[in-house]
Amino acid sequence: MPLALLARCLAVAVVLGIYAWSLSVLGTQRKAPATPELLVTTPRVVQIIFSAGDRYLAANLAGFRVLVAETGRMTPADYAVQAKLQKDISWLNPAHEDNYYIAANILPWGGEVDASEEVMRLAVIARPMDFLPAFHVGFIQYHFRRSPAEGAKWIMIAAEKAVDPADQWGLQTIAAKWTELGYDTNTAAQLVDAMAASAPPGGFRSYLQQRAKRLHSLARLREAARLFSLRHGGAPSQLSDLVADGLLPEIPHDPIGAGFTLTPSGEPVFKSN
Amino acid sequence: MLQFWISGLRAGLRGKSIHSVLLMGVALLFVAYLSGSFSPRQPRTVALDMGLSGVRITLVLLNLFWIQELLAKEIDRKSVLFSLTYPVSRPAYLLGRYLSVLTMSALATVVFGLALLIAVALSGGGYQQDFPVNLGLPLVATLAGQLVDVSVVAAFALCISTVSSVPVMSIATGLAFALGGKALGATMDYLGAGADNDQQLVATYGPLIEGIRWVLPDLSRLDWRNWPMYGAPLQSDAVTASLAMAGAYALIMLGLASWAIRRREFS
Numbered sequence: 001m002p003l004a005l006l007a008r009c010l011a012v013a014v015v016l017g018i019y020a021w022s023l024s025v026l027g028t029q030r031k032a033p034a035t036p037e038l039l040v041t042t043p044r045v046v047q048i049i050f051s052a053g054d055r056y057l058a059a060n061l062a063g064f065r066v067l068v069a070e071t072g073r074m075t076p077a078d079y080a081v082q083a084k085l086q087k088d089i090s091w092l093n094p095a096h097e098d099n100y101y102i103a104a105n106i107l108p109w110g111g112e113v114d115a116s117e118e119v120m121r122l123a124v125i126a127r128p129m130d131f132l133p134a135f136h137v138g139f140i141q142y143h144f145r146r147s148p149a150e151g152a153k154w155i156m157i158a159a160e161k162a163v164d165p166a167d168q169w170g171l172q173t174i175a176a177k178w179t180e181l182g183y184d185t186n187t188a189a190q191l192v193d194a195m196a197a198s199a200p201p202g203g204f205r206s207y208l209q210q211r212a213k214r215l216h217s218l219a220r221l222r223e224a225a226r227l228f229s230l231r232h233g234g235a236p237s238q239l240s241d242l243v244a245d246g247l248l249p250e251i252p253h254d255p256i257g258a259g260f261t262l263t264p265s266g267e268p269v270f271k272s273n
Numbered sequence: 274m275l276q277f278w279i280s281g282l283r284a285g286l287r288g289k290s291i292h293s294v295l296l297m298g299v300a301l302l303f304v305a306y307l308s309g310s311f312s313p314r315q316p317r318t319v320a321l322d323m324g325l326s327g328v329r330i331t332l333v334l335l336n337l338f339w340i341q342e343l344l345a346k347e348i349d350r351k352s353v354l355f356s357l358t359y360p361v362s363r364p365a366y367l368l369g370r371y372l373s374v375l376t377m378s379a380l381a382t383v384v385f386g387l388a389l390l391i392a393v394a395l396s397g398g399g400y401q402q403d404f405p406v407n408l409g410l411p412l413v414a415t416l417a418g419q420l421v422d423v424s425v426v427a428a429f430a431l432c433i434s435t436v437s438s439v440p441v442m443s444i445a446t447g448l449a450f451a452l453g454g455k456a457l458g459a460t461m462d463y464l465g466a467g468a469d470n471d472q473q474l475v476a477t478y479g480p481l482i483e484g485i486r487w488v489l490p491d492l493s494r495l496d497w498r499n500w501p502m503y504g505a506p507l508q509s510d511a512v513t514a515s516l517a518m519a520g521a522y523a524l525i526m527l528g529l530a531s532w533a534i535r536r537r538e539f540s
Binding site: 043044045048049051052053054055056057060063064067068091092095097098101126127129130199200204 | 308311312313314315318319322323325326329330333403404451452453454455456457458459460463469492493496498499502503504505
């Protein structure tokens with residue numbers, strides 16, 4: 001009898017030991033990066049079949065995958081997969097508000113400008129009551145394609161869709177500024193600041209805030225480079241020249257870590273990451 | 274016919290599998306409520322969207338189980354012979370059963386519609402969407418569209434039951450029909466837009482889908498959720514044509530079922 005009891009206690013101790021060991025191993029393992037959430041994309045028709053033939057359900061299921069991805073740790077390959085997913089969602093349900101919102105605020109910063117614009121243009125048609133998709137197409141034209149005139153055209157389309165007179169006035173002012181002054185990094189940074197301010201609190205907002213911060217830094221570098229050229233009659237050969245000349249206290253820190261560099265003509269730009 | 278309608282209602286509300294599907298419907302609506310919290314901009318729209326998908330799946334399953342319970346199993350167990358001893362025609366028996374399923378389907382739509390209303394109202398907490406969902410007439414119209422949609426599925430399953438010797442056949446083919454009919458519109462869109470530049474796919478499946486669309490109704494045409502979700506108004510001519518398509522298809526199925534049951538030997 002005591003032997004049987006001992007055997008039972010031993011069995012319980014072994015099982016508890018295995019459980020404790022498994023937990024300790026799992027506790028030391030790092031959380032998997034964003035890649036697995038986005039890696040697999042299935043053809044559109046397959047997505048519909050897996051959703052009981054319901055394209056809206058397929059759009060939502062793909063949308064949840066996009067929403068749970070950690071934007072802060074995405075690689076270019078992740079951005080490419082997310083772009084495909086978001087184009088799929090846009091095709092399944094072009095009026096999906098979360099989809100166009102994320103496509104506007106994340107995809108172009110990861111180099112997926114065409115995909116972002118495609119999602120946005122479909123949303124412009126599918127959401128006649130919403131001025132934001134047209135605004136984002138305008139911003140893509142202005143900032144990512146460096147086409148202020150085309151951007152202003154889209155901002156005027158957004159102004160026509162806006163219901164609130166204050167929104168209409170604000171959009172018309174932006175369009176007039178872009179048409180008159182052309183592209184300006186500081187203006188782009190201010191707009192991204194405004195987008196971040198209107199974003200829900202959390203990782204998504206801080207993602208946009210980082211983008212705005214590095215645009216402000218780039219704007220400061222460009223202004224310093226302009227003053228340098230006026231002072232010396234030629235462009236700086238390296239960024240440290242701007243610090244040495246007293247135009248900047250230090251080279252600004254890039255919040256996403258890629259840093260800044262000069263083009264051959266001496267214009268400060270982002271280093272590609 | 275009236276007695277078949279009433280007995281159908283009784284039998285339909287008794288089945289254990291039906292109770293399971295009803296519970297599944299409630300679970301799907303709870304999932305819809307939870308799914309709203311994933312959305313940063315439109316929690317109520319997402320909850321409504323997911324909920325409508327859940328209601329459609331539940332209604333399809335309920336209709337198929339009802340058809341199986343009220344007709345396919347009766348035929349399989351030969352208990353249909355007791356029903357047919359009444360001095361009424363076989364098509365009247367069939368129609369009575371179909372009307373029972375339609376009635377229970379309408380009741381289920383009302384119940385799930387109310388549950389969906391509560392789930393959507395509770396989702397999103399205090400967040401005010403820029404574009405609120407419309408839970409009035411647009412939602413009622415959308416649910417009515419889903420009811421018409423599943424009525425066509427039920428008519429198809431009924432027709433299969435009259436010719437099949439295996440009760441589960443009506444569920445299996447009914448599910449395939451519900452999925453195919455719902456996916457047909459999107460598939461035609463996909464092929465029509467060039468299938469991501471896959472010319473071979475278009476060449477292979479284009480003619481096939483072009484043929485299928487004449488025998489399989491495009492049930493996605495009865496999905497009007499863009500109205501409550503995005504305020505996109507319905508186009509009256511498209512709605513009329515969709516309802517005519519659904520009604521005519523259901524009548525054809527009922528006609529075929531009546532023809533088949535008249536000629537079927539049960540002994």
